[in-house]
Amino acid sequence: MGRRPNMAEVVAAEPALSNQILEVEGLCAHHGQLLALDGVSFTVGEGSVFAVIGANGAGKSTLMRSIAGLHRPSEGRVIFDGTDITRLSTPQRVELGISLVPEGRRLFASLSVEENLLTGTYIRRSGHWTIERVYEMFPWMWQRKNQRSSLLSGGEQQTVAISRALLANPRLLLIDELSLGLAPIVVRSIYGSLSKIMEGGLTVLIVEQDVNQALSVAAKFQCMLEGRTTLSGKPAEFTPEEIEAAYFGLNSTSSIHGKD
Amino acid sequence: MLNAIIQGILLGGLVVLFACGLSLLFGVMGVINLAHGDIAVAAAYVAVAIVPVLHIPAIWIFAIVVPLFMVAGYIVQRLLIQPSLNSGPLTTLLVTFGLSVIIENLLLEIFSANSHSLAIGSLASSAFKLSSQISIAYLSLLILVVSIVVVAGVQLGLYRTRTGRIIRAVADDREAAELIGADYRHIFGIAAGLAFGTVALAGLSLAMYSQVDPSSGPDYLIFGFEAVVIGGLGSLWGTFAGGIVLGIATTIGLFLSANFGALAPHIVFLLVLALRPQGFFPKKVAV
Ligand SMILES: Nc1ncnc2c1ncn2[C@@H]1O[C@H](COP(=O)(O)OP(=O)(O)OP(=O)(O)O)[C@@H](O)[C@H]1O
Ligand SMILES: [Mg+2]
Numbered sequence: 293m294g295r296r297p298n299m300a301e302v303v304a305a306e307p308a309l310s311n312q313i314l315e316v317e318g319l320c321a322h323h324g325q326l327l328a329l330d331g332v333s334f335t336v337g338e339g340s341v342f343a344v345i346g347a348n349g350a351g352k353s354t355l356m357r358s359i360a361g362l363h364r365p366s367e368g369r370v371i372f373d374g375t376d377i378t379r380l381s382t383p384q385r386v387e388l389g390i391s392l393v394p395e396g397r398r399l400f401a402s403l404s405v406e407e408n409l410l411t412g413t414y415i416r417r418s419g420h421w422t423i424e425r426v427y428e429m430f431p432w433m434w435q436r437k438n439q440r441s442s443l444l445s446g447g448e449q450q451t452v453a454i455s456r457a458l459l460a461n462p463r464l465l466l467i468d469e470l471s472l473g474l475a476p477i478v479v480r481s482i483y484g485s486l487s488k489i490m491e492g493g494l495t496v497l498i499v500e501q502d503v504n505q506a507l508s509v510a511a512k513f514q515c516m517l518e519g520r521t522t523l524s525g526k527p528a529e530f531t532p533e534e535i536e537a538a539y540f541g542l543n544s545t546s547s548i549h550g551k552d
Numbered sequence: 553m554l555n556a557i558i559q560g561i562l563l564g565g566l567v568v569l570f571a572c573g574l575s576l577l578f579g580v581m582g583v584i585n586l587a588h589g590d591i592a593v594a595a596a597y598v599a600v601a602i603v604p605v606l607h608i609p610a611i612w613i614f615a616i617v618v619p620l621f622m623v624a625g626y627i628v629q630r631l632l633i634q635p636s637l638n639s640g641p642l643t644t645l646l647v648t649f650g651l652s653v654i655i656e657n658l659l660l661e662i663f664s665a666n667s668h669s670l671a672i673g674s675l676a677s678s679a680f681k682l683s684s685q686i687s688i689a690y691l692s693l694l695i696l697v698v699s700i701v702v703v704a705g706v707q708l709g710l711y712r713t714r715t716g717r718i719i720r721a722v723a724d725d726r727e728a729a730e731l732i733g734a735d736y737r738h739i740f741g742i743a744a745g746l747a748f749g750t751v752a753l754a755g756l757s758l759a760m761y762s763q764v765d766p767s768s769g770p771d772y773l774i775f776g777f778e779a780v781v782i783g784g785l786g787s788l789w790g791t792f793a794g795g796i797v798l799g800i801a802t803t804i805g806l807f808l809s810a811n812f813g814a815l816a817p818h819i820v821f822l823l824v825l826a827l828r829p830q831g832f833f834p835k836k837v838a839v
Contacts, residue, residue, distance in 0.1 A: 362727060386733035398728040400721045410714075411721045415733035460732060 313338040313464055313495050314359070319368035321354050328354040329365065330519035341496045343510035345503050347539060350516040352499040353395050356468045360392035361385045372464065387415055389463035395472065397453040399441040406437035408452055412459030419461025420492050426455045429485065447478035451485070464495045471502045483509060503539065517541045555686045556807035557800055562688065564799025565696030566761060569754035570772050571779035571791045572702055573747030579786035580723045580743040583633060583644050587652035588776060590769030591748060592755030594655050595621055599756055600668045610672045614756060618749050625748025626741040633744065634737050652769060659766035667765035670756065695757045702750055703792045719743055778821040784831030793832050
């Protein structure tokens, strides 16, 4: 460029506080008439865990699906590593490095465990994860590779679903309801694996109903209610009462305890 | 009687070729292609039209028409069937019905209502004797072998190749397949290409075996459809068994009475439907 950049460009070129791999700007999404997302904005720093919490129907899944490209937002933008991806299809986003582990795991029921894993390599994105590395990390999968995925327990299915997503070698991994329907000990073990998985610099955006679990791993979080963000920041910045109030939509002026 | 059964098995090969693509389209996309029979007839007419022009032995026509129809299948899926998929199964049914009507009328327009067949010389009539009463036509045997090869090949392709694995994944869960980077429309196109290729094979075989006319498509559709249903929806080997059973029903019906041959397979179809509505080999639905 032969001209002097104007002020806006200088500001835009300024490296954001660490590298923001995902920027969601004023995202609105509908299900028919229903406004499921109402101007949601946040940013996720590369290599960190970002948690989205909120009660049933808050719009968490709609948010994840909009980022993964399964749902067309009606307004707003999704920016991945500086590129506006709002109009890209889901497979195009997978190729850029965004993988979603959908709510309910959604393994291919008629495929074996190994076949499910192999589908994850469909786009052949190169990176750390290969099927051998997955088996190294979860040796039980190797032993049960020929079983139908529908015969696995919930926790095993979730682990296979995460591994399938990892095999696309994403830079940003979205997980919708990691702990849904799982025993606490299983949840802890999956979170344990997740921190090991993240050593390679992976960014994780996680939706959780298990608030304590989510807040213990997340660098930043946001709480949603009826499509809006009611609280966002670092977990340590808020008291459990404040978070609870945001979660259930209790009016903060009338206070959570009701008596003060 | 034994002869009737053997001839029935041979005839079944042809039914299987018709049914294979129907089974595939239903298994992968949940689409019932009402134009299936007409596509077979169209393939036969394309062959009838180009054989005299190209001066090639009729048997080589397979190498031209089958790939041509595979490409056509991909295009028809992407341009016609895919847009209708999002508007529900009824729309898809109507679209394929429309396609059926269009093909039939185009053929009538171009080739008139006369029936045609593909001349393949001595192969059409030669046979060998198994016993004094049973003779087996080489062509029928060839068609049966081809049908086995096609079903086994498609099955192997689905279960042993990367593309086959993705086709099955898409059949299970389109959205989850998108999430691993597969464009399910493209995968559906491939499945439709396979289906059109196999039904073109059926149409060519039929034109060598007997005669085709522009309005015979729906009859073959019914046969193929019955084979798919009694075999068990979504199971290729089930479809194979269904085709053979219908073939045998036809020839035994003919054996019993000349008029009964056309009716017998439909009666068998209804009987199977009443006694075993899930078909011979229902696809296990995993939840
Ligand atoms: N396919 C759909 N059609 C119609 N409405 C939908 C659909 N999916 C979600 N909704 C509605 O959109 C709102 C947000 O739903 P969403 O699934 O995003 O919430 P969620 O926070 O993920 O909830 P949960 O914790 O139950 O998973 C809800 O009111 C829900 O009823
Ligand atoms: Mg949800």
